[in-house]
Amino acid sequence: QVQLVESGGGLVQAGGSLRLSCAASGSIFSINAMAWYRQAPGTQRELVAIGTSGGTTNYADSVKGRFTISRDNARNTVYLQMNSLKPEDTAVYYCNFRNTLGPNYWGQGLQVTVSS
Numbered sequence: 001q002v003q004l005v006e007s008g009g010g011l012v013q014a015g016g017s018l019r020l021s022c023a024a025s026g027s028i029f030s031i032n033a034m035a036w037y038r039q040a041p042g043t044q045r046e047l048v049a050i051g052t053s054g055g056t057t058n059y060a061d062s063v064k065g066r067f068t069i070s071r072d073n074a075r076n077t078v079y080l081q082m083n084s085l086k087p088e089d090t091a092v093y094y095c096n097f098r099n100t101l102g103p104n105y106w107g108q109g110l111q112v113t114v115s116s
Contacts, residue, residue, distance in 0.1 A: 002026040002105045004095055009110030016114070017083045022095030022107050024076040030101040034071060034078040038091035038112075045094070049080060063089075085114045 008020040020036065035050035049069040051057045057069055068081040078095060095107040 002028055002031075002097060002099075004097060004105050004107040006093070006095055006107040006110045009093065009112045011113045011115065012085055014085060014087055014114055014116050016085050017081070018085065018112060020080040020082070020093055020095070020110060020112075022078045022080075024097060024105070028076055028097065030099050031097045031105075032100050033098040034069070035096040035098065036069060036078075036080045037094045037096055038089075039094070040091040043091075048093070051078065082112070085112075087114045087116045090114050 003025045004022050006020065006022045008018060010018065012018050033050055033052045036048045037045050038048050039045040047060060048063055049059045049067055051069045051071060059067060066084045069078065071078045090113050092109045093112050094109050097105040099105060
């Protein structure tokens with residue numbers, strides 16, 4: 001069983017930066033991709049960024065050039081560096097590990113609030 005623990009959310013002014021972390025405990029040999037999603041009040045959860053085991057990354061158009069997903073394999077951790085934050089980035093952010101052998105794993109969610 002894999003558990004994901006997120007850290008790094010909070011309140012930041014527009015134009016500022018935050019780095020989110022998601023650390024996995026347990027064996028992640030069956031994980032083939034790691035992703036970040038977000039959900040603002042009254043909206044559906046949306047994919048923000050994804051990185052595959054093969055090294056491919058993709059981003060939502062709204063965050064391209066501002067957010068970067070990366071991973072530290074030695075620490076079983078995935079990061080989301082968020083720069084030039086905008087008020088519309090305000091949401092709860094969730095990390096997601098895609099499991100080839102069963103249900104995907106989700107973090108507990110982090111509130112990110114960007115003030116104008």
